[in-house]
Amino acid sequence: MRESYLPFSLPLISEEAIAEVADSLRSGWITTGPKTKRFEDAFRDYVDSSHAIAVNSCTAGLHIALAALGVGPGDEVIVPTLTFCSTASVAVHLGARPVLVDVGEDFNVTPEAIQRAITKKTKAVIPVHFGGQACDLQAVYDVAAKHKLPVIEDAAHAVGAAYNGLMIGSDALQSSHADLQRVTAFSFYAIKNLTTGEGGMITTADDELAERMRLLSLHGMSRDAWKRYESAGSWYYEVVLPGYKCNMTDIQAAIGIHQLGRLDDFVRIRKNYAQMYDQAFSSMPEIEIPITQGGRSHAFHLYVIRLNLDQLAIDRAQFIEELRALNIGSSVHFIPVHLHPYYQESLGYSKGDFPVAERLFDAIISLPLYPKMTKNDLQDVVEAVRFIVSEHPRR
Numbered sequence: 001m002r003e004s005y006l007p008f009s010l011p012l013i014s015e016e017a018i019a020e021v022a023d024s025l026r027s028g029w030i031t032t033g034p035k036t037k038r039f040e041d042a043f044r045d046y047v048d049s050s051h052a053i054a055v056n057s058c059t060a061g062l063h064i065a066l067a068a069l070g071v072g073p074g075d076e077v078i079v080p081t082l083t084f085c086s087t088a089s090v091a092v093h094l095g096a097r098p099v100l101v102d103v104g105e106d107f108n109v110t111p112e113a114i115q116r117a118i119t120k121k122t123k124a125v126i127p128v129h130f131g132g133q134a135c136d137l138q139a140v141y142d143v144a145a146k147h148k149l150p151v152i153e154d155a156a157h158a159v160g161a162a163y164n165g166l167m168i169g170s171d172a173l174q175s176s177h178a179d180l181q182r183v184t185a186f187s188f189y190a191i192k193n194l195t196t197g198e199g200g201m202i203t204t205a206d207d208e209l210a211e212r213m214r215l216l217s218l219h220g221m222s223r224d225a226w227k228r229y230e231s232a233g234s235w236y237y238e239v240v241l242p243g244y245k246c247n248m249t250d251i252q253a254a255i256g257i258h259q260l261g262r263l264d265d266f267v268r269i270r271k272n273y274a275q276m277y278d279q280a281f282s283s284m285p286e287i288e289i290p291i292t293q294g295g296r297s298h299a300f301h302l303y304v305i306r307l308n309l310d311q312l313a314i315d316r317a318q319f320i321e322e323l324r325a326l327n328i329g330s331s332v333h334f335i336p337v338h339l340h341p342y343y344q345e346s347l348g349y350s351k352g353d354f355p356v357a358e359r360l361f362d363a364i365i366s367l368p369l370y371p372k373m374t375k376n377d378l379q380d381v382v383e384a385v386r387f388i389v390s391e392h393p394r395r
C-alpha cells in the first residue's frame with residue numbers, strides 16, 4: 001500500500017505563474033486589467049475564435065450566455081442529467097425550466113435525446129462535453145439549427161479537446177451553420193485541465209452576443225469600464241443592461257496565461273496516462289474502460305471507469321472506500337441532476353426517469369489523472385484497483 005495519500009487531483013503551477021501573480025500584486029492592478037486582456041487574446045487565438053471573454057467561473061459564463069440570449073420565465077433549456085448541478089441551475093436562476101435528458105454509454109448527451117425534448121418553449125440547448133470528450137457536436141448543431149435554437153456548450157472539462165481536428169470553442173466548428181448562435185463556456189476551477197483557481201472563459205463567433213455577454217459580466221457598464229481608473233481612462237460610464245458581477249481578476253489571469261502556455265503538454269500527459277490505464281484495465285472483466293469516439297481528441301479531464309457490478313461482491317461506494325483505505329483518492333462524476341432533492345421536490349423529477357444515467361451512476365468511479373502525478377502514482381492506482389477486484393469476486 002502507498003505510504004501517503006494520493007489526492008484525486010492536484011494543480012501543477014509553474015514558478016513563472018507564481019512570479020506573474022506576484023507581479024500583479026506588486027503592480028497595484030489586482031482586478032480586471034491588462035493581464036485579463038492578454039489572457040483573453042491568447043485564449044481566443046488558442047481555440048481560434050472571434051471572441052473570448054474571461055469570467056470568474058464556467059457557471060457564470062453559462063449564466064450570462066443564457067441571459068444574453070434572453071432566456072427567462074416560461075422558457076425551457078435542454079440539459080443532460082449526467083452533469084454538474086450548475087449546468088441546470090443557471091436556467092433556474094433566470095426563471096426558466098431545465099429540461100433534463102438522458103445520456104449515451106459514452107456519458108455524453110445524444111442528439112436524439114435533445115431532438116425528443118424540444119417543445120415550443122425550448123429556448124436553448126446546453127450539451128456537455130463530458131470528461132473532456134466532445135459530444136456528437138455536428139449532430140447537436142444540426143438538431144439545434146433545424147429548430148433555430150442557440151447552443152451553449154458546457155466545455156467545463158474540454159479545454160484542449162478537439163472535434164474533427166478543430167479545438168472546442170473554435171468558430172470553424174460551426175462553419176456549416178453560420179447562423180447558429182453558439183457560446184462555449186470553459187471552467188478553470190482548481191482541478192481542471194487549465195486552472196486559475198476559480199475562473200472561466202466564454203467564446204463565440206457572434207459579435208452582438210459577445211458584446212452583450214461582456215456587458216453582462218461587469219454590471220452592464222459601457223465598454224472598457226474597467227479602464228476608468230487609468231490615467232487615460234474616464235470617470236464616465238453608462239449602465240446599459242442590469243449586468244452581473246463575474247469578471248476575472250488579473251491575479252487569476254496571471255496564472256491562466258502560464259497555464260495556457262503549458263496546456264498542450266498537460267493534455268499530452270493526460271492522454272498518455274489514460275492510455276496506460278486503458279492497457280492495465282482492458283484485460284479485466286470487472287472493469288470497463290471509458291469509450292473513446294472517433295473524430296475527437298479527448299482532453300482526458302476525467303478518466304472514468306465503470307465497475308462491472310455483476311462480477312463484484314461490493315458496490316461502487318464500497319469500492320471507493322476500499323480505494324481510500326489504500327490511500328487512493330477518487331471521485332464520482334456525477335450524481336445525476338434529477339436525483340438531487342431540489343430537482344425532485346421543485347421540478348418533479350424522480351428516480352427512474354433517466355435509466356442510462358442511473359445505471360452509469362451506480363457503476364462509475366473517476367480515478368486520479370493529472371500531470372502532477374507520476375507514473376509510479378499511476379501504477380499504485382492500478383495495483384489498488386487490481387487488489388480490490390481480487391479481494392471481492394462475486395462467487
Ligand SMILES: Cc1ncc(COP(=O)(O)O)c(C=O)c1O
Nearest residue numbers: 057058059084086156187188189
Ligand atoms: C460539467 C460542468 N459544468 C460546469 C461546471 C462549473 O464550473 P465552475 O466551477 O467553473 O463554475 C463544472 C465544474 O466542475 C462541471 O464539471
